[in-house]
Amino acid sequence: MIMITMNKIENNHRINNESYRHLFVIIESINNEIIPASLEMLGEARRQMDHFNLKYKSNEKVIAIHLGQGIKDLSKDLISYGADAVIYADDPQLKYPINKIYTKIISQIVTNPHSLKEISPEYVSIFKKPRYMFFLADSIGRHLSSTVLAELDSGLASDINKLVISDLDIKHQHKTKGETIPYQKVLEMYRPDFSGFLWTTILCLDNKNPDIAKEFHPQACSIIPGAFQPCVKDTKRTGIICQFSPQFDEQDLKIKVVKQELVKNPVQFENYKIIVSFGRGIKEDPEANIKLVEKLAKILDAEIGISLPISKKIFHLSEKYDTIYITPNRVVGTSGRKVTPVIYIAVGISGAIQHLDGMKDSDFIIAINPDENSPIKDVCDVFIKGRMEDVIPVIIDELSKQSGQLKEKEIQVNTYGKL
């Protein structure tokens, strides 16, 4: 009796390990236009799975999942940009990405073996869940990834900008009960921390500790827009396109989008020749220093940007300054906006790589920073070594001397607060 039971367990275990297949990529589109960052994510998925299939001599696919209304025709584009297969659900109820509805439909698709009937018939009998899943780390994908993974009861790493698939020996108090156990095909998900100087690698691992044994698949993440390059569009690429007929819960259809308006971001960096950005260097007297930056920007007719850490509200400011400047839409960098002005002035910004990626293509870059070893020095044309409190007044003074015609212009202050 005992022997038979043990065999069963082993058998189940083996089958389970084979039940997780493919990389599923959740595509976003608005008004029948694919969000560009979705294609970046698809490009990275393609490269990862090409490498995976070569390394493990397998044939697992990149499967794009796309929900919406009137989106069927975009499927071909997704193939051209690297997907092996597309599963789309085209329905009036999917016109807007309503979290609850999208979560249920995506979960239906990725847990239904019949989704793979045409794509990989060899796995239909054993498939349970995806091996990997990619979402976009934007206002839609961040929440969607969270709820989908809560439904699938597995782990999620957010805001990732580097991925590696590898075999690892893991020793962990809980996961392996302190033993060293090999894990195969682990997705190492690299997440830059809030300062931009540290990478944390997140792994989603099965509990192999028998006391808490549990399998956690898919291994999923949300990906920072701008982190990866899309594949070059290749219209000769072929792939399988499948339609999925969604089943809705009546109760969920009571959730309705009554109005949708596309708005321009009130911070229009593109309209300015000069951008002045500030970072943690304002720390000695944050409010006074922001006023100094504000004054400089007025004289130069520049828009004001900030570094990512600043947007985390790490300084205490009056409500006015907090509302105007400490907003995500001013962040320059891969976690915010990429900018290419004629002149970029970085004040008190040390230069985390994500920030540099967002501004290094500007024509002329000036940094003001007391620390000569700051990484920003490696991407700028002029490095003024000094405290912003000392340097900016001199610059303002020189500016007014050299330029009679430059007048202080009122900075246009727009926020979404008054909608």
Next chain:
Amino acid sequence: MKLEPDFSEGSVSYNPDGTLNRAETKSKLGAHSAIASLAAFYTKVKYGGYISVSSMGPPMAEIALQEAQLICDADELHLYSDRLFASADTLATAEVLQQGIKKMNTGKEMDIVFSGHRASDGETGQTGPQTAWKLGFTFLGNVIDFSVDLNNRFIRAKRLVALPGFYDIVEEIQAPLPVFIAIDPLYKPTFDTISLRLTSSRYLKEAKERAENYKTYLKVLDHKKLELDPRFVGLPGSPTIVHKVEKIPKARTTRTAELIEGYDREGIKNTITKILQLVQK
């Protein structure tokens, strides 16, 4: 509600395993949680209601709950505190929070849960939606404004959906209660009638008195009181682990900077000349 480490300069400390050392990191009520408290207060002033504030964290997190009570005049404070909850990832945290929310107000179902947009601690923004999902509540994220139709038990919310490098979208959505709202940092309550202002100041006065005696409103719940299986919380219940923390390699040098000392007036003067030339081109 979430107790956040104070990320001001120099007060962050990491454990050798790469997780945040919460014991050594100073804590306070997070800015995003404060906005969520404000939204709850507005709801109480405008529509009436019973407010419970909860947080998962070490015993000292009660200070953050007190701060929140001062903002929203909470009727009840919940602290989910247990060594077993430590170092939980978002899924394991959501498991604790949803169980706690079910026990609020002697187990009556809540109508609206407010959470901050995202905590800067870990900065994932996943816990809110995952808690909502486990509760079966409709999740509405990035909410910048909302109104409640009590008769029909509906909420109407304005959401700001930011798609970087693409569009921003302002969406109006309606959903039946109960809902879970992640409030956007841009949310601003307006007490624009005299009666709202009067009610607001009455509750604020009450909030002050309550916060002074916050311990009488405080319930500390561990995994037993929450009836949680230790296997599904904390590290054992976390699908994800922090594998390593490393420095991000420096970017490639793309330009050779001219170094000007801050006191070098002549150097700065030349830079300004260059700026003006470039702009006038």
